[in-house]
Amino acid sequence: MRDFLPIIKTFKKKKTAPILLAFQIAVTFMVLVNAIYMISDRNDIIARPVGVDIANTLSVITNLSDEQGDLVNQLEDDLIALKSIYGVVNAAPMTALPLEGWGSYLDVRFDPDEEYVASSGYFGSNEDVIDTLGLRLVAGESFLASDIQTTELNGIHKSAKILITKALAEKISPDDWRAILGKSIYFNKEPHEVIGVIERLQNAWSSWSMVEYTVISSVRETNHSQRYVIRVEPGQMESVIKTIPEVLLTHANKRIETIETLSEIKKRSYQADVANNQLLTSVCIGLTIITLFGILGQAKFTINRRIKQIGTRRALGASKSQVVGYFMLENAIISTIGVVIGILAAIILNNQFVELLSITPVPVNFLLFGAGAIVLLGQLAVAYPVSQAAKVSPAITTKG
Amino acid sequence: MLKMKSLSKAFLTDAIKTQALHPFDLTIEQGEFVSVIGPSGSGKTTFLNIAGLLEEHSDGLYELDGKDVAQFTDKKKSAYRNEKIGFVFQSFNLIPELNLYDNVDMPLRYRKFNSEERHKRIMQALEQVGLAGRKDHYPTQLSGGQQQRIAIARAIAGTPSVILADEPTGNLDSKMAEGIMSLLKDINAAGTSIIMVTHDNEQAAQAKRIVQIKDGHLSEYTQQKAIA
Numbered sequence: 001m002r003d004f005l006p007i008i009k010t011f012k013k014k015k016t017a018p019i020l021l022a023f024q025i026a027v028t029f030m031v032l033v034n035a036i037y038m039i040s041d042r043n044d045i046i047a048r049p050v051g052v053d054i055a056n057t058l059s060v061i062t063n064l065s066d067e068q069g070d071l072v073n074q075l076e077d078d079l080i081a082l083k084s085i086y087g088v089v090n091a092a093p094m095t096a097l098p099l100e101g102w103g104s105y106l107d108v109r110f111d112p113d114e115e116y117v118a119s120s121g122y123f124g125s126n127e128d129v130i131d132t133l134g135l136r137l138v139a140g141e142s143f144l145a146s147d148i149q150t151t152e153l154n155g156i157h158k159s160a161k162i163l164i165t166k167a168l169a170e171k172i173s174p175d176d177w178r179a180i181l182g183k184s185i186y187f188n189k190e191p192h193e194v195i196g197v198i199e200r201l202q203n204a205w206s207s208w209s210m211v212e213y214t215v216i217s218s219v220r221e222t223n224h225s226q227r228y229v230i231r232v233e234p235g236q237m238e239s240v241i242k243t244i245p246e247v248l249l250t251h252a253n254k255r256i257e258t259i260e261t262l263s264e265i266k267k268r269s270y271q272a273d274v275a276n277n278q279l280l281t282s283v284c285i286g287l288t289i290i291t292l293f294g295i296l297g298q299a300k301f302t303i304n305r306r307i308k309q310i311g312t313r314r315a316l317g318a319s320k321s322q323v324v325g326y327f328m329l330e331n332a333i334i335s336t337i338g339v340v341i342g343i344l345a346a347i348i349l350n351n352q353f354v355e356l357l358s359i360t361p362v363p364v365n366f367l368l369f370g371a372g373a374i375v376l377l378g379q380l381a382v383a384y385p386v387s388q389a390a391k392v393s394p395a396i397t398t399k400g
Numbered sequence: 401m402l403k404m405k406s407l408s409k410a411f412l413t414d415a416i417k418t419q420a421l422h423p424f425d426l427t428i429e430q431g432e433f434v435s436v437i438g439p440s441g442s443g444k445t446t447f448l449n450i451a452g453l454l455e456e457h458s459d460g461l462y463e464l465d466g467k468d469v470a471q472f473t474d475k476k477k478s479a480y481r482n483e484k485i486g487f488v489f490q491s492f493n494l495i496p497e498l499n500l501y502d503n504v505d506m507p508l509r510y511r512k513f514n515s516e517e518r519h520k521r522i523m524q525a526l527e528q529v530g531l532a533g534r535k536d537h538y539p540t541q542l543s544g545g546q547q548q549r550i551a552i553a554r555a556i557a558g559t560p561s562v563i564l565a566d567e568p569t570g571n572l573d574s575k576m577a578e579g580i581m582s583l584l585k586d587i588n589a590a591g592t593s594i595i596m597v598t599h600d601n602e603q604a605a606q607a608k609r610i611v612q613i614k615d616g617h618l619s620e621y622t623q624q625k626a627i628a
């Protein structure tokens with residue numbers, strides 16, 4: 001390459017500015033790559049399917065009151081009322097809601113006296129749960145109405161038939177997840193027969209590493225603060241939400257605590273993550289802009305300093321496009337040195353951090369992609385000052 | 401080799417027109433040594449810039465080797481400057497970050513020479529100006545006369561057909577100027593045309609031909625020739 005060696009030689013003579021710029025690019029590169037990786041990692045987590053048709057599912061929390069007599073009757077009345085609303089597909093009671101951040105969890109054992117093999121979130125519901133949440137049964141069977149038990153509190157302590165998620169089945173029966181069907185697992189010392197496996201259902205805690213491990217037990221609870229899930233026909237959400245108070249608030253003691261779509265619950269669950277991502281994104285944009293201006297400023301400065309030299313090169317035979325090529329290459333070399341330093345530092349730091357903080361290291365393809373992007377950005381940033389350099393007239397060589 | 405017909409140059413700045421060169425005819429043949437003299441501001445540099453394709457003329461015809469330069473693209477002009485024309489400037493215009501060897505190499509890198517060929521040409525040019533031993537030095541480590549010798553080496557390394565020099569000794573004392581002049585004469589003797597702008601009449605007289613410019617009017621200066 002014509003200009004490569006001479007450029008390297010001029011760096012040797014004038015080190016400070018290119019080194020500073022390369023260093024700035026290295027730091028920008030490291031921060032950007034890590035931040036963007038964190039953002040994309042988090043976005044992947046947020047994008048994981050809940051397992052529920054969240055756009056068409058909502059939850060209602062209402063009270064069952066002792067003044068109104070038998071709680072079970074009230075529960076059944078509520079469900080009949082909810083199912084009667086135009087646009088409702090199905091409705092079921094639930095002890096807690098996916099991603100709500102509130103509920104019960106359990107430790108799975110094959111023998112009540114042995115160590116537990118997994119932890120899992122817990123939901124108690126009835127035979128309508130699969131249809132209401134829009135779950136997909138991948139093995140076994142759903143609950144029958146006759147399987148359902150009722151309790152006022154702590155359904156988790158009752159021996160009952162259960163459905164589990166496939167993720168949990170694979171965890172506790174790694175060789176053949178289907179083999180778990182018909183077996184009993186123990187939690188809270190009680191045996192629970194696994195009668196079905198569902199494809200996917202996230203439990204109450206989005207930030208828990210075991211969010212995909214979920215048990216649905218065939219025990220409905222009649223709580224004073226009672227949760228229902230309701231699935232509606234597409235497009236009916238608004239009108240159903242409007243109608244719910246009309247059908248539920250049938251007496252003075254009845255209150256509705258919240259009506260919320262599962263989309264909203266999911267959004268709330270990831271609020272902090274989304275906010276962090278937004279903050280990181282702003283930092284990335286800010287840093288990118290600062291670096292672009294840094295590159296632009298440096299290019300302007302070195303070009304202004306070398307106007308006479310550019311004229312000389314032009315006079316001695318460099319065409320306009322060769323002048324452009326010279327400065328573009330100079331910038332590309334500095335950027336490349338910067339990202340190489342950045343990649344080396346990232347690899348070294350990653351090795352330290354991964355052990356220290358047990359975070360996942362930034363994958364190599366990410367580093368390479370980031371490196372390419374930074375070099376390209378640098379080229380964009382110098383495009384304007386370099387186009388000015390090309391306009392320097394060779395005639396300036398004979399002036400003064 | 402170089403043919404100008406009714407050539408003129410006007411500068412337009414802020415709607416003020418400066419007629420730097422009035423229409424003139426001039427032909428220079430291969431191998432000539434031409435001095436250009438005239439008072440300050442008369443248009444000498446402008447003439448040289450046009451001759452060297454550093455600047456465009458406004459009107460008239462300029463042919464180099466039989467080709468109308470008005471038709472040249474920037475790329476073509478650049479290549480022409482690079483291959484056919486050697487420049488020697490009053491202020492040397494060496495690149496301070498490059499050593500002498502690399503300075504001479506700079507224009508050669510735009511040619512299709514391989515590195516052996518370039519090396520041969522650089523060393524030959526440096527020998528010719530008597531500075532081969534200092535090839536690893538940087539321009540700031542040289543005297544003005546030595547810097548101008550390097551600039552001459554840079555100009556001749558590409559074996560141009562003409563060297564354009566704008567007051568090549570303007571920044572040098574008389575002893576150094578003499579050295580530069582004899583160097584240019586040697587180069588001319590070997591067949592390279594030289595067009596040199598100078599303020600020094602004695603220096604000008606060393607050329608076989610003198611062109612005078614006064615207020616943008618260019619004329620052949622024959623009296624001097626007759627006296628000499």
Ligand SMILES: Nc1ncnc2c1ncn2[C@@H]1O[C@H](COP(=O)(O)OP(=O)(O)OP(=O)(O)O)[C@@H](O)[C@H]1O
Pocket residue numbers: 411412413418419420438439440441442443444445446447
């Ligand atoms: N780029 C320009 N724009 C406007 N006017 C110019 C430009 N270059 C030169 N001139 C004008 O053209 C005229 C000739 O200038 P030129 O530099 O050719 O003179 P010169 O004979 O080389 O002078 P000197 O001996 O001082 O170097 C001057 O009046 C000058 O002001």
Ligand SMILES: [Mg+2]
Pocket residue numbers: 444445446566
């Ligand atoms: Mg001049």
